[in-house]
Amino acid sequence: MLRATLKSLLARKLRLILSGLAVLLGVMFVSGSFVLTDSLGRSFDNMFANSLSGTDVIVTADPAINVSEMEGEPVPGMLTSADLAAVRETTGVAQAIGDVQADGARVIGANGKVVATFGPPRFGGNWTGEVGGRELREGVAPSAANEIVVNAALAKKAGIKVGDQVGVLTTQPKQTFKLVGIFGYEGRLDSRGPVTEVLFTEPVAQKLMLGKEGKFTSISVTTAGGSDPVAVRDALKTKLGKGYVVQTGSEAAAAIASGFKEALDVFNKILLGFAGVALFVGIFLILNTFSIIVAQRTKELALSRALGASRGQMIGSVLVEAVVIGLIASVLGLAAGYGVGALLSQLFASFSEVQLAGVGLPLAAVISAFAVGLIVTIIAAIMPAIRASRVPPVAALQEVATPDRPLTKLTVSGAIITAIGSGLIAFGIAENVWLMFAGVLTAFIGVALLSAFLARPAVSVLGRVFSWSVPGKLGRLNSGRNPRRTAITAAALMVGIALVTGVNTIVTSAEKSLRGSVAEEFHAELIVSGQGSPGLQPTFDGTLLPRMKQVPGVTAVSAEYGDQAMIDGKPGWVSVNTDFPAAVKMFSLSPVAGSLAQPGPDEVIVDDDSGHHLSDVISVQHANGLQKTYTVTGVYKQGEIYGGMVFGSGAIEGMRQQLPSMAFVDLSDNANEAAARKSLEALLVDSPEMLVQNADEYLDAQSAETAQFLLMIQVLLGLAILIAVLGVVNTLALSxxxxxxxxxxxxAIGLGRMATMRMITVEAMVITVFGAALGLAVGVGLGTAVVRGLADEGLKEVVLPWEQMGIYLVLGAVVGVIAAILPAIRAARTNVLAAISYE
Amino acid sequence: MTIAAPARQITAAAARADGVWKVYGTGEAQVVALREVSVELQRGRFTAIMGPSGSGKSTLMHCLAGLDSVTRGQVYVGDTQLTGLNDAGLTKLRREKVGFIFQQFNLLPTLTAEENILLPLAIAGRKPDRAWFQTVIDTVGLGDRLSHRPSQLSGGQQQRVACARALVSRPEVIFADEPTGNLDSRSGGEVLNFLRQSVIDHGQTIVMVTHDATAASFADRVIFLADGSVVDSLDDPTAERVLDTIKRIGADH
Known part of the structure; x- marks a missing residue:
């Protein structure tokens, strides 16, 4: 039996290659993401292992604001000179160095622009000598207040050399320093990943990066000869008491690296999610292939049955085929995944300047490759295997093709499953994201089952477009011949298209709602803002505000300061507005209680959604450690675009950056916007990160970001669509x-080669356009459900991305043409003589 | 004595093979299917090609119909020389000058009987001559079955649809490959009668390959092949004379 199975497997190479390819691509995606995250993870390990070389014990303070990555950036706590003295007194400590290191030191390059890092921190700190792997390459260490050194990669990017005057933005407005030296890191590195470093003398670093002299972010301890770092660590713990974190150098390195790895883990999960979608689509393809194989082998199977094979053996024979395909595809997919993972690691490494620690093959990649490859193929083969076992032995003797079974059962179960899926989605939106995903998958399966019922009318409607020519008509009739096959092939394409359409619908609706709200509620002309990292936003010099107000045509400037803080013990955001009454007008805010006049230094105005009431006292622990209380003096109705707590000016001294990050500028009706903008830009010349934009430009810049996000999703779902296309190729090749x-x-009766190819192409296009249309419909449904579910979040109306949807539909047709190429060539090459001979 | 213009000679026949060799394989494995075969299929006549299995009768028909290429020699349909035509040329020839009736799988299951009949014209982009179409379906007696699909027709009816399809484009010549091979004798007789009738009534040229003496007796002329060569021919055959000839050839070879 096994021998016979393997032989028939070999006899069906083409279709097995195609279904194997689907599994292979999915496995490749899965193992590739494991390989990528593994090699990046080890690279980070290496990078941080030597950042603490020579440091035996490290002391830091408990974080001032302890939030998870999801809630924002944790704000590190600060140490004092007294702490440093205490550490130095501890037995076993040979040397203790106070370090200053904080994000937000932005170097203005030779071209006048701030050197960007796309997210990773731009550290500013104090030069503590050639420790922690730093090596002075050129020049000297900074010894005067106006001297700095930078790491070699940063110097290169900024285009600056020793002796240059360099502008640096910190928590203070731009200051100019003399670059006196350039350093690198142990192992001839120019940088540690994409992170940049600007090092000042200690007091300057403390003032510019931490806001106050005498503060440190950590203390690096070298133990006296013979002292065990663990013992010294414990001694320090005892000495310092609560509020401090004391780690050995290796513990600290591991902790830093694990932070990066957490982010990598999230990244890995996202990639695996997309791989999952691709595999889900792969199941459709394999299921279809096996169904067709079983249908075509009816005679062969019946003959085996007539010769005495049991039903179990029949199921076994199909499952063995599945296992063989799954194994082969897993091995090849793993190999391909290793290649893709290695390639992406290289790309990532060269893009982000991370020294790659060599590409390995993690066990997780191997296990997941085989698990996924085998499970997916077996799941897909079970139904056809059971069907194979039901072939009656008499079928061998009859000259009948398998009759078209009625679709009633399929349609009814499809409708029920779709309903269950929709229910899960509706329930899940409000309750549980995972429930919603489960609903989406269930709905996909339901729609896939329903699609067989839809195939006939859909094909006949779509086919009309092509029916003007004989090949077109024949193609249309062919695609309507086997509704199950057409449906499942189209359904595979549906999944990818539905997901991109769904996401697109949500994004488009959100953007449209935002634009609508802005048009309705925002009544200022210009916005001064900059793009920054989530923790620290670009800022500009607050002393410019009075001069900005004096620009001809400007009637009001409402500037915002902001930082994270713990508000009543919970992580939150503190903002200060320099002219709240102006903001009230600009954002059409209306009072609910109290007054919306400018809050006093220790007062706060809240929105009606905050849960606070007039005269409540709110206690805030600011990011730099300052503790303060504020009294609520006003409550306003939260707008669609403006909300949150607006503190009095007293909150500014608790912020890490005591500078405004944004300003809304109102112009008089007859003002010359262009001239005003020019004057504002001239004032902001020392803050090259800040842009002066009108509302539309500001929104366009935001849209550009969401467009990138959409593009990424489309690329990742491209694999699922590619697999679906393989399915179309497979179905056509079999047909x-x-x-x-x-x-x-x-x-024989005169159809030319080109016409034959056209016939196959039309058949393919009918299938793919049907799949795309189905995908659009399901995607719009999903998108609408989510938008409705998020109505409370300000998504007011469902806006369909018509343009994109049109593109997807055209893409569906194009994909059909591409999928048809090989089968069409094969059809055109049909040997007439061989085809019509019957012996 | 003048040399007759070759063009005249060519148009005298509906199809013609001239010193045709068909050789498969090379060296040891070489098989000669046709050996210096020259036949002329007269216009407006019903010719049967007979012979035992492996005699080359199907190969000859395939070569004459442009479905297979010849190794040596010339083949003409009407005044078109087939040898040397590329695929596009052969497709055009099949579309315009040749009709086919096969033993089975004659019809596209997705099309109705009428659509199947009109398919060659549709492919060629020609408008059907409605009167002629009516004549043809009257002849084959399918008037009430035109909207049926092949799966709803009996084997005999399917072959009649195939006959109608071959006739409707009024080709230079119709090639029928064992058209009654899969039919019972009554349905087979009906099909052969239509073919015969179309020769008599409309001057259609038909070439039929068969191994059935009764079927061959419907033809005006029977050509006998054995071992790749024409060995005999009979005009106005009867079933008995055909059988006698076959027996004699069997004894000779």
Whole structure:
């Protein structure tokens, strides 16, 4: 039996290669993401292992604001000179160095622009000598207040050399320093990943980066000869008491690296999610292939049954085929995944300047490759295997093709499953994201089952477009021949298209809602803002505000300061507005209680959604450690675009950056916007990160970011669509094979090669356009459900991305043409003579 | 004595093979299917090609119909020389000058009987001559079955649809490959009668390959092949004379 199975497997190379390819691509995606995250993870390990070389014990303070990555950036706590003295007194400590290191030191390059890092921190700190792997390459260490050194990669990027005057933005407005030296890191590195470093003398670093002299972010301890770092660590713990974190150098390095790895883990999960979608689509393809194989082998299977094979053996024979395909595809997919993972690691490394620690093959990649490859193929083969076992032995003797079974059962179960899926989605939106995902998958399966019922009318409608020519008409009729096959092939394409359409609908609706709200509620002309990292936003010099107000045409400037803080013990955001009454007008805010006049230094105005009431006292622990209380003096109705707590000016001294990050500028009706903008830009010349934009430009810049996000999703779902296209190729190739005689007949009675190819192409296009249309419909449904579910979040109306949807539909047709190429060539090459001979 | 213009000679026949060799394989494995075969299929006549299995009768028909290439020699359909035509040329020839009736799988299952009949014209982009179409379906007696699909027709009806399809484009010549091979004798007789009738009534040229003496007796002329060569021919055959000839050839070879 096994021998017979393997033989028939070999006899069906083409279709097995195609279904194997689907599994292979999915496995490749899965193992590739493991390989990528593994090699990046080890690279980070290496990078941080030597950042603490020579440091035996490290002391830091408990974080001032302890939030998870999801809630924002944790704000590190600060140490004092007294702490440093205490550490130095501890037995076993040979040397203790106070370090200053904080994000937000932005170097203005030779071209006048701030050197960007796309997210990773731009550290500013104090030069503590050639420790922690730093090596002075050129020049000297900074010894005067106006001297700095930078790491070699930063110097290169900024285009600056020793002796240059360099502008640096910190928590203070731009200051100019003399670059006196350039340093690198142990192992001839120019940088540690994309992170940049600007080092000042200690007091300057403390003032510019931490806001106050005498503060440190950590203390690096070298133990006296013979002292065990663990013992010294414990001694320090005892000495310092609560509020401090004391770690050995290796513990600290591991902790830093694990922070990066957490982010990598999230990244890995996202990639695996997309791989999951691709594999889900792969299941459709394999299921279809096996169904067709079983249908075509009816005689062979019946003969085996007649010769005494049991039903179990029949199921076994199909499952063995599945296992063999799954194994082969897993091995090849793993190999391909290793290649893709290695390639992406290289790309990532060269893009982000991370020294790659060599590409390995993690066990997780191997296990997941085989698990995924085998499970997916077996799941897909079970139904066809059971069907194979039901072939009656008499079928061998009869000259009948398998009759078209009625679709009633399929349609009813499809409708029920779709309803269950929709229910899960509706319930899940409000309750549980995972429930919603489960609903989406269930709905996909339901729609896939329903699609067989939809195939006939859809094909006949779509086909009308092509029916003007004989090949077109024949193609249309062919695609309507086997609704199950057409449906499942189209359904595979549906999944990818539905997901991109769904996401697109949500994004478009959100953007439209935002634009609508802005048009309705925002009544200022210009916005001064800059793009920054989530923790620290670019800022500008607050002393410019009075001069900005004096620009001809400007009637009001409402500037915002902001930082994270713990508000009543919970992480939150503190903002200060320099002219709240102006903001009230600009954002059409209306009072609910109290007054919306400018809050006093220790007062705060809240929105009606905050849960606070007039005269409540709110206690705030600011990011720099300052503790303060504020009294609520006003409550306003939260707008669609403006909300949150607006503190009095007293909150500014608790912020890490005591500078405004944004300003809304109102112009008089007859003001010259262009001239005003020019004057504002001239004032902001020392803050090259800040842009002066009108509302539309500001929104366009935001849209550009969401467009990038959409593009990324489309690329990642591209794999699922690619697999679906393989499915179309497979279905067509099998159809061509099955209809060899018909093709021979058509060729004999005068159908030309080109016409034959056109016939196959139309068949393909009908399938793919049907799939795309189905995907659009399901995607719009999903998107609408989510938008409705998020109505409370300010998504007011469902806006369909018509343009994109049109593109997807055209893409569906194009994909059909591409999928048809090989099968069409094969059909056109049909040997007429061989096709019509019957012996 | 003047040399007759070759063009005249060519148009005298509906199809013609001239010193045709068909050789498969090379060296040891070489098989000669046709050996210096020259036949002329007269216009407006019903010719049967007979012979035992492996005699080359199907190969000859395939070569004459442009479905297979010849190794040596010339083949003409009407005044078109087939040898040397590329695929596009052969497709055009099949579309315009040749009709086919096969033993089975004659019809596209997705099309109705009428659509199947009109398919060659549709492919060629020609408008059907409605009167002629009516004549043809009257002849084959399918008037009430035109909207049926092949799966709803009996084997005999399917072959009649195939006959109608071959006739409707009024080709230079119709090639029928064992058209009654899969039919019972009554349905087979009906099909052969239509073919015969179309020769008599409309001057259609038909070439039929068969191994059935009764079928061959419907033809005006029977050509006998054995071992790749024409060995005999009979005009106005009867079933008995055909059988006698076959027996004699069997004894000779």
């Amino acid at each position: 061509v094979l099955e209809r060899t005689r018909e093709l021979g007949l058509l060729r």
